[in-house]
Amino acid sequence: MFDVVVVGAGPVGLYMAALLLSEGHRVAVLERHTSPARQTRAIGIHPPALAALDSVGVAAPLVSSGVRITRGAAYSGGRKVADMDFARPASEYPFILSVPQYLTIQALESRVAELGPLALHRGVHVEEVADDGGTLRLRGRFRDAPVEFRSRFVVAADGVHSALRGGLGLEPRLRTYPDYYVMGDYRDESRFGDIAVLFLEPGGIVESFPLPGGIRRWVVRLGTSCPEPTPAKLAALIRNRTAHAVDSSSNTMISAFGVTSRLVSRMVHGRIALIGDAAHEISPIGGQGMNLGWLDAAALAPLVSTALRTSANRPVPAELAQFERSRQRAAKKAIWQASVNMALGRPLHPKVLNARNAMIGRAITLPVFSELVAKRFTMH
Incomplete structure (x- = not known):
């Protein structure tokens, strides 16, 4: 009993x-x-969840084994569009933990x-x-x-x-979305360090996050499902869309998924x-x-x-x-x-994408908008 x-x-x-x-x-x-x-x-473990995990004594060992992400950046066509700051001074954990x-x-x-x-x-x-x-x-x-x-x-x-x-x-209740992704972990040979990066490209978004041990995760948005992803295929997608090269032989995880929500x-x-x-x-x-x-x-x-x-x-x-x-x-x-x-990661015509990126770049310099973005990304 x-x-x-x-x-x-x-x-x-x-x-x-x-x-x-x-x-x-x-x-x-x-x-x-x-x-x-x-x-x-x-x-990704967000600050409110880290505070919750701390109540059972688990936050400290996780923080010691993970990567603290305090900043993000958005690029498009090789040019930086915006910087994002996730370090909220009032937060007990002013970062997103990657582990x-x-x-x-x-x-x-x-x-x-x-x-x-x-x-x-x-x-x-x-x-x-x-x-x-x-x-x-x-x-x-x-x-x-x-x-x-x-x-x-x-x-x-x-x-x-x-x-x-x-x-x-x-x-x-089940809802399906017209979004498919392939993701993989590779040896990090980028210049981004501990920064989370979004590539806002006409063919769709590419996301990249640091992991412990010199590894970086890459996530590419596709228009159709990818039933048999391979490290080489994903590496080619990353290179074609962002011009960044990853070594396919260093891959430690590969996965493809569609998106649904249930409640x-x-x-x-x-x-x-x-x-x-x-x-x-x-x-x-x-x-x-x-x-x-x-x-x-x-x-x-x-x-x-x-x-x-x-x-x-x-x-x-x-x-x-x-x-x-x-x-x-x-x-x-x-x-x-x-x-x-x-929706923000779906393909766009280059002219529309450029106009939207310019708007994002201007808005992120406003403290109110920057604070809102930080709250959304960190689940505050």
Whole structure:
């Protein structure tokens, strides 16, 4: 019998578990994969999320292993269009942290192991959740054998294709976009250092971000899907669109993806709550999804923790309703911001692009506009 069962041992589920374990609650984390993923995937951690991670003692080790991005620049046709400053003096973390997702998971998993050595259960595939009126029973399989966990509250953090969400019948609203991307990590031989760079080109945007260990990520917007991306193909796209050469033999990750967004109508279903990608899928362009999930957890954990210390054994319905409204507003805002980011990266006729770039270059010199851009990029 557990106080809380968290389904999913990704960054969001592990953070939720760490929050609750640090309050002394008995927590189980159920993960269907038998070992952590080694993919780079999400890399950007924004200042509000770093402050949230600091509450469980994870921010410091991540900052020490990542790259601090305090500035950005936009180029077009080889000419600088604008500079962007992400270092907000009032912020506890005046930068965006770039760190591979597997290192983030390692740091969170280590913290969970310190707080609850037996909390993480890998290889458990949850098939259903039943509520007997007093206890939630999670039934599934572990190494082909049936297994059951009992809990007072359940948090679903099992990703975009959440099995728990599907079992509840909470199918999200799905939206598809006419945007496709291919991205890859290469040895950084550019002159950009720790600066994030956007190339606003007629054929579509190219984004470039520093990673630890002398690596740089490149993301190229395409007009059609790319089912079989290769390091050489992406290197050619980068060179043709930006005139920057990357060594295809140094590639350590290659991926192609289309873009969809999802948002469930309800994040709370009785004593089951959905957070992170299980509740809302956000376009990767802008790097908000993982951060949004952490902020979901930071808002939910105190409600659950307080309830577990009372005889009610469940959070106050009105407080859960407020949590749901607040986090859905945040998700809608993030979806809108991502759609704006994608629209700005679509192909444009050179004359239209030049006119827009000139307007951006003038506007960014205005303190009010510059502050707004910084807020949008850093999720303040």
